[in-house]
Amino acid sequence: MTTSEPLTGLTVTKLCCVRGERQVFRDLSFHVAPGDMLSLVGPNGSGKSSLLRQLAGLLEVTDGEINLDGAGEDQTVADVVLYAGHLDAVKAPLRVSENLSFWAAFYGVSATQVEPALEAFSLGHLGHLPAGVLSAGQKRRLGLSRLALIDRPLWLLDEPTVSLDTASIAALGDLMRSHLKTGGSIIAATHVDLGLEGTRVLDLSSNGGASL
């Protein structure tokens, strides 16, 4: 239902975003192909988070179009994206492994994938602890381990490196690199250089009509 057909790309045409009364950006056009990494940059309020939410279908598209190239008739953006916002979606009373097992079951992933996904961010030995005792960085890692758990071609990451230490940033970089190698695409708003070759940059600061 989700990854059966490979996505050949994402095309955004003349996308506009209006929040409240303010126009955040307009006439934004770009294309993302499999294996592409697109880095969103721009000052606060330039619309990085808004763009990511629009792409995920979590924010109204005021004008313009988002097209999935090669997607099936009934496939929507929500079927192909994995969104990681600045909130971790971690429940403190649940154990670390319970947190991830839930997402596995909810997204139809086999329970055997939970352990390797925790290991991707070196959380395997903490699986039995309640998530409430984790530090902010560890919670973030737990949230990001969904990337290793759920197989989706397009990742939308909103400041994924916040509160991560250097080792975890490296782990995230590795995970992203292997995702790109296997034909996945990533659009990420981040200030940190993750050392990914061929990263394209989309600058949203030229508010009027950034394009690539």
Place this chain on the structure above:
Amino acid sequence: MAWSIHTYANPTRFMNFSAIVLPYVWALAGAGIGIGLYLSFFVAPPDYQQGDSVRIMFVHVPSAWLSQFGYGIMVVSSIVALIFRHPLADVAAKSAAPIGAVFTFLALVAGGLWGKPMWGTYWVWDARTTSTLVLLFIYLGYMALWAMIEDPNRAARVAAVLAIVGAVNLPIIRFSVDWWNTLHQPASVFRLDGPTIHSSLLWPLFVVALGFTFFFIGVLMVRMRAEILRRKVRTLQMQQAAA
């Protein structure tokens, strides 16, 4: 020997001390309840009016006593916790609350079972029952407060304030309930505190109450030990997460 209020406030010391004392407390509780029940079932005579159902009193009255005793422990511990910042006092207050609540509930249930043959109904809104019910609610509120605040230090201080405010308010509540009750004057209710208790019932009652009290203290110690261990586990988990 330098003894200070902090001597037994040390959790480790309390763990050692309670491990030694607990068997004796259980023995006293068992003896008190055992002997007391024997006396109340086989020695105490049935009441000339109520017959054998008067024996429910041997559960009802000690439970009612412990519902007050438990709140007393909570209040004293809370005051100590607020003023002296004892590490153990808030553990004691937290641990006493569910036990007190259970005995309050038991007092109400036993009262109801006693009331059925006497009044023909399980529940009557008389002053004493109603005040006990309000006490149960204060216990439950106190426990809910503990349950809803995650940080134990903050929970302890807030809960201590509630316990003390409750203690100040209890007499006022009691008075208002009495006043409410006389206002409505229910139709000829047989009062529990009406006739004086015959001395042949008094002795067994005293022994049962003593046994119940030791039982309370025993459970309190077990709960305090559990709470101390729970906090240790939490600390260890945090250390493990940080390692």
Place this chain on the structure above:
Amino acid sequence: MNAFFALVQREVRLATRVGGGGGMAVFFFLIVLSIVPFGIGPDLNLLTRIAPGMLWVALLLSALLTLDRLFQADQEDGTLDLLVLAPQPLELTVLAKAVSHWLTTGLPLVIAAPILGLMLNLPLDGMLPLMGAMLIGSPALSLLGAVGAALSVGVRRGGLLISLLVLPFYVPVLIFGVSASRAALVAVPGDLGGQSLALLGAVSLASLVVGPVGGAAALRVAVK
């Protein structure tokens, strides 16, 4: 269906663990009903007469109490976005939420009701019909409540708003519920008790459709 049960299991776990507030609704139910005699006096005959109505009103209010966290807690920690984006139809997700709410709030309230019935001098013969009616009617409270909870996601002081939004929709449940519960106590003409029970069931069944569909529609708007 795995996703459905996974969500129900998680919700029940969260409600029963420390800080989940699992017992709060029952506690509220107890205290609200215990306050009533202070207002109207301890006259047992009077209490018997008003008991079914009071029990139902208290049930409604207690069910409301835990609704505000139904989606709000998930919205605050980012879970809601991921629930909306999941492959499971959002209607089923809302249904799972309503089922969890019923399991952790409605069902405990129904079980607690006989104790309160005793205190309000409800005759023992009236207990089973009361519990039966509550069992049939209470799912509607969670299902309709889910719509209100979804509508007020992200609204400040949403808890207050939910009460205002949802209570009017609870009116049919109250009317048929009380009518079904009273029929066992006082002689009523014809088969009024059976009729009201059937109508109560109809309200619950209708809510089974309205709740998930309405809730999902509201959530789609709320996350955007």
